[in-house]
Amino acid sequence: MAPLRDPVTITLDGEPIVAERGEPIAAALVAAGKLMVARSPKFHRPRGPSCFRAACDGCLARVDETPNVMTCMTPAREGTAVVSQNRLGPRQIDLLRMTDWFFPEGLDHHELFAGIPGVQNVMQAFARRVAGLGRLPAEGTPPRAAARRDADVVVVGAGPSGMAIASRLARAGRAVEVLDDQDAPGGGLTALDADDASSFSEIHASFMDLVARGRVRLRTSTIAGGVYGRDLLVSGPEGAEILLARALVLASGAHDGVLAFEGNDVPGLMSARAGGWLLRRGVLLGPRVVVVIPEGGGPFGASYARAMARATMQRQGKHAPTVTVVQGTPLRIKGSSRVKGVVVMTAAGKEEALAADAVLVDAPRSPAYELATQAGATVRHEPRGYVVVTDGGRAAEGVYAVGELAGCPLDAAAVDADAARAAATILSV
Numbered sequence: 022m023a024p025l026r027d028p029v030t031i032t033l034d035g036e037p038i039v040a041e042r043g044e045p046i047a048a049a050l051v052a053a054g055k056l057m058v059a060r061s062p063k064f065h066r067p068r069g070p071s072c073f074r075a076a077c078d079g080c081l082a083r084v085d086e087t088p089n090v091m092t093c094m095t096p097a098r099e100g101t102a103v104v105s106q107n108r109l110g111p112r113q114i115d116l117l118r119m120t121d122w123f124f125p126e127g128l129d130h131h132e133l134f135a136g137i138p139g140v141q142n143v144m145q146a147f148a149r150r151v152a153g154l155g156r157l158p159a160e161g162t163p164p165r166a167a168a169r170r171d172a173d174v175v176v177v178g179a180g181p182s183g184m185a186i187a188s189r190l191a192r193a194g195r196a197v198e199v200l201d202d203q204d205a206p207g208g209g210l211t212a213l214d215a216d217d218a219s220s221f222s223e224i225h226a227s228f229m230d231l232v233a234r235g236r237v238r239l240r241t242s243t244i245a246g247g248v249y250g251r252d253l254l255v256s257g258p259e260g261a262e263i264l265l266a267r268a269l270v271l272a273s274g275a276h277d278g279v280l281a282f283e284g285n286d287v288p289g290l291m292s293a294r295a296g297g298w299l300l301r302r303g304v305l306l307g308p309r310v311v312v313v314i315p316e317g318g319g320p321f322g323a324s325y326a327r328a329m330a331r332a333t334m335q336r337q338g339k340h341a342p343t344v345t346v347v348q349g350t351p352l353r354i355k356g357s358s359r360v361k362g363v364v365v366m367t368a369a370g371k372e373e374a375l376a377a378d379a380v381l382v383d384a385p386r387s388p389a390y391e392l393a394t395q396a397g398a399t400v401r402h403e404p405r406g407y408v409v410v411t412d413g414g415r416a417a418e419g420v421y422a423v424g425e426l427a428g429c430p431l432d433a434a435a436v437d438a439d440a441a442r443a444a445a446t447i448l449s450v
């Protein structure tokens with residue numbers, strides 16, 4: 022791990038952990054080897070971060086007395102207190118898992134002891150106490166008003182497609198603001214090896230230049246939470262807003278592909294994109310990392326392996342983690358509270374068992390279409406998920422979709438051409 026520039030101390034269940042000021046809490050926990058940060062609400066299975074983009078809920082914890090905080094999106098500050106949720110006793114043991122011994126087929130708390138006077142009430146009270154998503158906050162948050170504002174062009178997503186279209190529209194004289202829920206722009210590029218991301222450097226540089234010159238307003242750590250009619254609900258460091266944009270451009274990208282296999286929620290199993298994103302931040306995942314690339318997946322797994330190979334050369338092999346890349350499909354994870362290995366059906370049709378401290382899966386990504394359908398867009402189903410249907414970038418009245426959301430591959434030339442098409446449509450209205 023790279024040395025910290027501005028260290029702060031946070032705690033996980035009271036244990037001090039050194040973190041970089043402002044880095045996502047979950048990244049600091051993984052860097053400290055704390056892969057398991059919670060238990061699942063119902064079955065109390067060990068949970069850990071796996072997506073690092075607010076999409077998996079594996080990183081939920083109580084932070085400074087607020088329950089269910091996504092620690093992958095919350096910056097570390099001096100004294101931040103992180104407490105794991107949904108457990109009885111230490112998070113590594115969780116005494117509630119003993120119920121599995123008595124009820125190996127699971128139990129239905131609606132029926133258990135139902136109808137037995139006295140016992141029924143005790144059982145219900147106990148079930149209510151141990152179920153759910155943590156305890157309520159120590160203090161209530163008073164309602165805050167959302168400011169309403171008109172805008173010219175609002176772009177949701179500062180990944181390659183969002184950056185490309187924002188630059189085109191700003192250069193054409195439009196007033197553009199770009200929202201992104203991450204703490205820095207770049208989207209998927211922030212998870213690629215620097216060499217692999219270099220094909221997008223023109224798009225990135227042009228965008229950052231316009232931001233620096235005030236021609237594009239970039240708002241990071243800002244969430245576009247929903248579209249209601251033409252209103253876009255936005256929440257970020259500046260508070261809540263309702264924006265009515267002349268042109269709403271959705272560039273929300275794609276979700277990491279999630280496959281169904283045994284143990285796919287064991288801490289230490291992550292998307293390859295998440296692994297690459299951590300690596301770009303100097304966070305290593307243990308001495309043995311296995312990257313599994315199913316058919317149609319990429320490019321993050323292979324990019325991760327290239328970045329690690331370069332890091333290994335720079336360290337001249339000293340304490341360098343080994344990365345094994347397997348083309349195939351994961352069948353099951355070994356380990357319960359953290360990954361110990363993975364069994365893969367290789368592309369050659371052979372079952373292979375590999376020891377691992379972390380497993381990265383680079384499954385085909387599924388377009389992040391949710392806002393688009395709220396805004397009235399039509400989607401079509403493909404094996405990887407729902408793709409927004411567009412006509413010259415137009416997805417609905419005043420709403421445009423670009424990039425992976427609309428089926429564009431993560432390729433610099435394709436992204437640029439896609440942005441050019443949508444920008445031309447917007448400028449023609």
Ligand code: FES
Binds near residue numbers: 069081093
């Ligand atoms: S939601 Fe935080 S890691 Fe997935």
